[in-house]
Amino acid sequence: MKIKFRDLSIQYETIKHEIDKSIAEVVSSSNFILGPQVSELEGKLAEYVGMKHCISCASGTDALVLSLMGWGIGKGDAVFVPDFTYIASASSAMLCGATIVLVDVEEKTFNIDPVALEKAITKTVENGKLNPKVIIPVDLFGLPADHVSIRKIADRYSLKVLEDGAQGFGGMIGDRRACSFGDVGITSFFPAKPFGCYGDGGAIFTNDDEFSDTIRSLRANGHVKDDKYDNVVVGFNSRLDTLQAAVLLAKFDNFKYKEIIDVNKVAAYYTKFLKDVVITPTIPEGYLSSWAQYTILLKNEVERNGLKEYLASKDIPSMVYYPKGIHQQTVIKKAGFNVGEYPNTEKLIQRCLSLPLYPYMTEEEVFCVIKVVKEYLKFGEI
Incomplete structure (x- = not known):
């Protein structure tokens, strides 16, 4: 698929x-x-x-x-x-x-x-x-x-x-x-x-x-x-x-009344079946996310890159948002920002991976992604 x-x-x-x-x-x-x-x-x-x-x-x-x-x-x-x-x-x-x-x-x-x-x-x-x-x-x-x-x-x-x-x-x-x-x-x-x-x-x-x-x-x-x-x-x-x-204007009612609800359902599936496998996104109590991305955290950069390659081998795209902190951008480094000043950013850029997510994903597609993630991490079946 x-x-x-x-x-x-x-x-x-x-x-x-x-x-x-x-x-x-x-x-x-x-x-x-x-x-x-x-x-x-x-x-x-x-x-x-x-x-x-x-x-x-x-x-x-x-x-x-x-x-x-x-x-x-x-x-x-x-x-x-x-x-x-x-x-x-x-x-x-x-x-x-x-x-x-x-x-x-x-x-x-x-x-x-x-x-x-x-x-x-x-x-x-x-x-x-x-x-x-x-x-x-x-x-x-x-x-x-x-x-x-x-x-x-x-x-x-x-x-x-x-x-x-x-x-x-x-x-x-x-x-x-x-x-x-x-x-x-x-x-x-x-x-x-x-x-x-x-x-x-x-x-x-x-x-x-x-x-x-x-x-x-x-x-x-x-x-x-x-x-x-x-x-x-x-x-x-x-x-x-x-x-x-x-x-x-043509999209607005569909966004308000359908897409926000449906994308949260897709995200909930991911969280339910991946929360014991990887670190899934935290949504504080009382918050609602519009889920621009569903971003998980792996143990380290090697595991993250390996999962990304494995997903690609199964025709499943994934993205790294963001591979560099702003302080590591060439145009910004000139201003004197130093490595080590932003420890959480520097951990996240090595461990984060965003999975496919949009309101119209089918259960079959979501479970296909979940299955491949678990396969790579040798975590068994869904």
């Missing part, structure tokens, strides 16, 4: 009529930039997340950069970012001229460690060379970070919180949804994300009316509302095109 890592074609076939109709309406109207579907989508997403404003843009990375620009973050400012994540969370701050301060993560949740975060903040304050301004917690692999603890820390030091919910959209803590925990939250609509379009796209969420107006100006080259030839700030072009908005 050949299994895909994330099968987007099944999703399309499931709601093909809705997607085709939505795309055809845009093509027929020829309103390809900021058509009515864009504002309709923004309204629905703001209501879903529980924030007053949603401002769509061209990508999740742009959403991060625009948010930092909206706060005036730049040279001399410190932005605190987890070390174990995709580089966009850090590079967005660097693009604004700020200095990143990397923070180790919790081994169990993969998310930023609040204890390590506060230590990094106090060290930065004591050093006196930078102005601590923003924390960017990442909802990694679909699981919201410990936003309750992060908010307390942010308030103690008068810092802004920019929640990177690119992988976490649809996740929850209690009755609150991902992208609602920060002063600002962002997400990505990259196709493989929990809620993805058919290209690039992103969105910013805020309750601040003035900040919302600022972002809408920045994403349109800095012009004022209703006058694109009067530019009041330096911005850039970062609009979600109408076709992508139409795709997301």
Whole structure:
């Protein structure tokens, strides 16, 4: 049986009529930039997340950069970012001229460690060379970070919180949804994300009316509302095109009412049958993950790489997210981050492996993956 890592074609076939109709309406109207579907989508997403404003843009990375620009973050400012994540969370701050301060993560949740975060903040304050301004917690692999603890820390030091919910959209803590925990939250609509379009796209969420107006100006080259030839700030072009908005609108109800439920069922199967074989993901009580990835931990790098190769020999793809910590990236190493400063990240990059996961996986496919994992680890039958 050949299994895909994330099968987007099944999703399309499931709601093909809705997607085709939505795309055809845009093509027929020829309103390809900021058509009515864009504002309709923004309204629905703001209501879903529980924030007053949603401002769509061209990508999740742009959403991060625009948010930092909206706060005036730049040279001399410190932005605190987890070390174990995709580089966009850090590079967005660097693009604004700020200095990143990397923070180790919790081994169990993969998310930023609040204890390590506060230590990094106090060290930065004591050093006196930078102005601590923003924390960017990442909802990694679909699981919201410990936003309750992060908010307390942010308030103690008068810092802004920019929640990177690119992988976490649809996740929850209690009755609150991902992208609602920060002063600002962002997400990505990259196709493989929990809620993805058919290209690039992103969105910013805020309750601040003035900040919302600022972002809408920045994403349109800095012009004022209703006058694109009067530019009041330096911005850039970062609009979600109408076709992508139409795709997301067609997918939205299916995502809300079916996919989040179904992907959690698939993850539950994995956990039930693999929890005694490998270290399975930890979901704290009261949390709901949107499962961007299902990431297990093996004993060491040799076992991880061996399992990855064995899965591939059985036509089962798997992925290593992430093979390097941010402090090990070539562009970052120049800033003087040292090996050994981030012990949990350095353990995770050697042991983590993400298995195939998407809402439309069949029980047969899930159990096939489980069977092969157990075979390799010589753990017997399911």
